[in-house]
Amino acid sequence: MIVSIKADIFNNDKNSSDLSDLMHFFKKGRHRMNLRKIDDFSAFENSQWKQTLSRSDIDFLKEGMTIVDKKEIIVSESPSDSEFRIKEAYCYLQQPLSIVVENYEYEPVFINCIFRNFGNELITAKDRHWLKFENGGGASDNTIKGMIKELFNDTVFTKSKEKYLRCYIIKDSDREYCTINQDDTISIKKLPEAKFRFLKDMQIPYHILYKREKENYMPDSVYNNFLQTANKNDKKKEFSRIYLEFNAHQKDFFDIEKGFSHKGRLKNRKSLQADVQTLFEKLKDGKDLNDRQYTLIGSGLPFPNLKSDFSEKFNAVNRNDLEKRIEHQPLLRSEVNPADQNERNEFEHIINEIKYLL
Structure with a gap:
């Protein structure tokens, strides 16, 4: 972060020790x-x-002193809702930036993959404990609410507690479909306000993934590898052969784990939401997704412990393969830095946001 220190701090000789504490950060x-x-x-x-x-x-x-590409806090002797006293600033800056994900056990491998391929300095920051992952407990905001309730109770903290949080929230979109318009543009399902309203009200920075969930970002190269290495009768091979015939948008919103099933039972095609039926009616070559293909892929990827073991495949993918999976997505502008008007792909966007907040 950028720590802007005002004259009144330097003019008070009693602040020398606290300034030396800040110097360790610098x-x-x-x-x-x-x-x-x-x-x-x-x-x-x-x-x-x-x-x-x-x-x-x-x-x-x-x-x-001339580098101002990070989030700024102002340190001053004067009490203010937007400025920090020096001891308050030290406690705030001492916190690692928490990357709050829906599941601490399964999600970090995906975020680390983004770090490794698009911003390796964030791996270094994590190793130095300047950045850490925090379990979000699913799609709820209970972790953030708990942090606001339990932290920042010392008398040094004088503002609303949410102002002291150093967090970046990453959530699955859980979108089940998109609409491909006649002119080939894409309309995305609007997300329910419950997914982001609390964070927006508390002014806590967040990013909601474009695709359904992290598994939908797995590059095609992993599925191609299943075709090459799976045993002849391995169902991963059958699944992959059909999945690779999906277009990019179908891959974005297909449930990799469950397919078209509910509680282990394949749904009748006509019982699917109309928008889901439409999206998965045809394959990328224009041919119908026939009943046999629907049945074979409908139970999801036959991978034991998919959330954990399949996610480990992110450890072996490269930047080029990752970029291919998002090249059709809209570019994004920074949500945390209003002065930054550059447009970036989703992975570069996440990296840029975290680096700015760090």
Whole structure:
């Protein structure tokens, strides 16, 4: 994060020890100091604290003062809803950024795959405990509500508790279909407000995945590998042969785990939602998805412990294969940095948002 320190902090000699505490963050590269105004820089130059710093430390601080590509907090002596007292700032900055996922056991392998291929410095941040995963407990917001209730009870914290959270929430969309329009544009099912309303009200940054869930991001290369390596009678081979005939949009919203089944029983095609029936009526070559194919793929990918073991396949996929699975998706603009008007693919977007908040 960018830590902008105002003149009144430097003008109070009693803050020298607390400034030295912040200096540990700066020297480790975890956060950066910035001086927004000439008065702030002048106060730094004339502060007692500066006299305790080595020349190399001073040069290091000045080099980082022009970098403003991160989320900013302002440190001041004055109480304010938008500014932090110095001890308050230290406690806030000491927290790792929590990436809250729906299932801590199964989801991180997917997010780590994105990190590894699109922003490897986030792997380093995780290894240094500047970033961590947090279990979201499914699609609910109970973890965030619990953190707001149980944390930040020390008297140093004077604001509404949600202002101290350092979180980024990633949720499955759980979308079951999209509509392919006559002009080949795509209409996406609108998400229920319950999925994001609490987070929006609390101003907690989040991202809802475009595809149904993480399994829908698995590259085709993994299924092609099943065709090459599976035993002759292995049902993964039959499933993969049909799945690879799906178009990109069908792959986005098909239930990889359950297929067209409910509680282990294949649904009658006519009982599916009309929009689901329409999406899966034909394969990418224009041919009908026939009843035999529907039956073979309808029970989902026959993979034991799919949520855990199949997810491990993300460890072996590369950036190029991942990009192929999202190349048809709309580009995204930053939700956390209003000044950033660049458009990015979904994976680059997630990386950019996390790096900004970190």
